[in-house]
Amino acid sequence: MSMIAAFYGGKSILITGATGFLGKVLIEKLCRTSPDLKVIYILVRPKAGHTLQQRVSQIINTKLFEKVREVCPNLHEKIRAISADLNQNDFAISKEDMQELLSCTNIIFHCAATVRFDDHLRHAVQLNVTATQQLLFMASQMPKLEAFIHISTAFSNCNLKHIDEVIYPCSVEPKKIIDSMEWWDDAIVDEIAPKLMGDWPNTYTYTKALGEMVVQQESGNLNIAIIRPSIVGATWQEPFPGWVDNLNGPNGMIVAAGRGFLRAIRASPLAVADLIPVDTVINLTLAVGWYTAVHRPKSTLIYHCTSGNLNPCNWGKMGCQVLSTFEKIPFEKAFRRPHADFTANTITVHYWNAVSHRAPAMIYDIYLWLTGRKPRMTKLMNRLLRTISMLEYFINRSWEWSTYNTEMLMSELSPEDQRIFNFDVRQLNWLEYIENYVLGVKKYLLKEDMAGIPEAKQHLRRSFPVYYAP
Numbered sequence: 297m298s299m300i301a302a303f304y305g306g307k308s309i310l311i312t313g314a315t316g317f318l319g320k321v322l323i324e325k326l327c328r329t330s331p332d333l334k335v336i337y338i339l340v341r342p343k344a345g346h347t348l349q350q351r352v353s354q355i356i357n358t359k360l361f362e363k364v365r366e367v368c369p370n371l372h373e374k375i376r377a378i379s380a381d382l383n384q385n386d387f388a389i390s391k392e393d394m395q396e397l398l399s400c401t402n403i404i405f406h407c408a409a410t411v412r413f414d415d416h417l418r419h420a421v422q423l424n425v426t427a428t429q430q431l432l433f434m435a436s437q438m439p440k441l442e443a444f445i446h447i448s449t450a451f452s453n454c455n456l457k458h459i460d461e462v463i464y465p466c467s468v469e470p471k472k473i474i475d476s477m478e479w480w481d482d483a484i485v486d487e488i489a490p491k492l493m494g495d496w497p498n499t500y501t502y503t504k505a506l507g508e509m510v511v512q513q514e515s516g517n518l519n520i521a522i523i524r525p526s527i528v529g530a531t532w533q534e535p536f537p538g539w540v541d542n543l544n545g546p547n548g549m550i551v552a553a554g555r556g557f558l559r560a561i562r563a564s565p566l567a568v569a570d571l572i573p574v575d576t577v578i579n580l581t582l583a584v585g586w587y588t589a590v591h592r593p594k595s596t597l598i599y600h601c602t603s604g605n606l607n608p609c610n611w612g613k614m615g616c617q618v619l620s621t622f623e624k625i626p627f628e629k630a631f632r633r634p635h636a637d638f639t640a641n642t643i644t645v646h647y648w649n650a651v652s653h654r655a656p657a658m659i660y661d662i663y664l665w666l667t668g669r670k671p672r673m674t675k676l677m678n679r680l681l682r683t684i685s686m687l688e689y690f691i692n693r694s695w696e697w698s699t700y701n702t703e704m705l706m707s708e709l710s711p712e713d714q715r716i717f718n719f720d721v722r723q724l725n726w727l728e729y730i731e732n733y734v735l736g737v738k739k740y741l742l743k744e745d746m747a748g749i750p751e752a753k754q755h756l757r758r759s760f761p762v763y764y765a766p
């Protein structure tokens with residue numbers, strides 16, 4: 297009998313960010329392994345044209361939930377969507393809902409965040425810092441609460457090279473920043489942001505670091521743990537390999553490379569590509585929830601969910617495997633034949649951007665204009681190059697994350713839990729994982745039919761002469 301699965305039986309669980317990438321996989325695994333859990337409260341903000349129930353149905357009627365729908369036929373009843381906006385006071389939760397949450401919640405998984413690198417500092421502070429503070433305040437009023445699990449990022453201290461499982465202080469107290477945001481206008485925030493952020497590369501990583509400090513400072517008597525995943529990728533094993541549903545991180549790059557838009561990138565081929573599958577992150581998260589509630593460690597434990605020190609892979613190897621998968625399973629309607637150059641040289645990058653990215657886009661736009669259609673490729677290319685410029689920081693450096701707490705937790709699990717909630721990334725075969733990842737991007741993100749592969753290959757053969765162009 298799995299101790300972790302049994303632990304979640306009969307529990308009332310509150311999840312923020314449940315409609316996001318990690319949140320969906322978390323709900324799926326919880327309901328599949330503990331179908332006897334009492335209820336999962338999810339804080340969902342209303343979105344234009346969709347009721348809360350429609351948003352829930354959209355999630356649980358997808359392929360990701362196919363298996364769990366069999367194990368847990370009353371899935372709809374297990375998930376209770378609560379209307380909430382984490383940017384509002386008291387999250388704009390109704391009095392009745394708040395009362396229910398405060399009196400019933402046993403475990404909190406706090407996943408919600410803005411993961412945009414370039415979000416305005418005010419908005420990033422609001423969601424990644426102030427909302428975390430408010431949620432901790434709510435948690436402190438929950439008599440039945442057993443554990444509060446905060447999802448951070450391994451890059452919250454990306455200004456350091458070696459990162460331990462501890463909280464590093466930021467130069468300005470988060471409380472001071474939260475207070476200042478109330479009276480600083482946007483012009484002042486814009487002016488002061490670079491000074492506050494110091495050597496953090498973007499508002500996302502900086503505000504996630506502030507969020508961790510808030511967790512530490514406001515933890516009171518709560519049982520808290522922090523999980524720091526690195527770059528979260530498609531599922532490795534569960535509920536099936538290769539599932540992914542957004543364009544963040546490597547996903548957008550795989551799409552852009554597979555469609556032949558992106559053919560060169562400023563990246564160090566030998567830098568560690570610290571990817572971690574989303575199901576591995578969720579297995580660790582559920583194990584941490586159990587351990588924190590049952591063993592009640594004396595201090596807040598931080599768990600690094602990274603692959604680099606246990607099973608390293610580098611960007612060069614990853615890029616080669618992505619390309620060789622495109623040979624077998626090409627994407628449809630490719631603009632050009634996929635090709636990849638990794639270079640650390642800035643001048644070479646400028647050359648490739650001009651010759652291999654901007655020029656073909658302009659030529660294609662002229663062709664569209666001449667044939668009476670709306671030119672769009674230059675705009676798309678500019679957006680892609682802007683996105684890449686934001687990711688470059690992460691693909692030209694390597695970090696070392698210690699994983700003592702994560703390894704300690706692995707040794708605390710029974711053999712059955714080690715199997716069901718596997719987060720031992722040493723068992724991951726990168727070549728197989730990346731092949732399934734690319735296949736998953738094609739099937740679940742681009743929604744391309746596998747029956748179209750012969751036609752996609754034919755299309756690439758037709759564009760063969762273009763292959764020789766730079």
Ligand SMILES: CCCCCCCCCCCCCCCCCCCCCC(=O)SCCNC(=O)CCNC(=O)[C@H](O)C(C)(C)COP(=O)(O)OP(=O)(O)OC[C@H]1O[C@@H](n2cnc3c(N)ncnc32)[C@H](O)[C@@H]1OP(=O)(O)O
Nearest residue numbers: 411412413449544545546548549553559560561636683690
């Ligand atoms: C040489 C070839 C290579 C070959 C092989 C390839 C090998 C693979 C390896 C390659 C290296 C991988 C490196 C990974 C490093 C990750 C490090 C993460 C570290 C931290 C991890 C974390 O802890 S946390 C999660 C990460 N957090 C994000 O990763 C958010 C980023 N993101 C944004 O910060 C915003 O996105 C940003 C960019 C401002 C744009 O902002 P923006 O305003 O210009 O654009 P929007 O986002 O509003 O999107 C407007 C429309 O563009 C569409 N779109 C958006 N991205 C798109 C895209 N990449 N490709 C196509 N389409 C895209 C979108 O779907 C919208 O489409 P529509 O308009 O139709 O709805």
Ligand SMILES: NC(=O)C1=CN([C@@H]2O[C@H](COP(=O)(O)OP(=O)(O)OC[C@H]3O[C@@H](n4cnc5c(N)ncnc54)[C@H](OP(=O)(O)O)[C@@H]3O)[C@@H](O)[C@H]2O)C=CC1
Nearest residue numbers: 313314315316317318381382383407408409449525527528
């Ligand atoms: N993906 C990655 O590579 C990594 C992620 N992480 C961390 O994991 C966590 C989850 O990330 P991920 O799933 O990728 O992120 P997503 O962007 O996919 O999901 C973000 C979630 O937060 C919700 N949210 C955003 N704003 C609000 C709001 N104002 N009120 C209520 N809910 C809101 C979103 O809801 P809605 O659907 O309404 O937009 C969505 O459910 C984050 O804390 C992130 O920092 C850490 C390392 C890497």
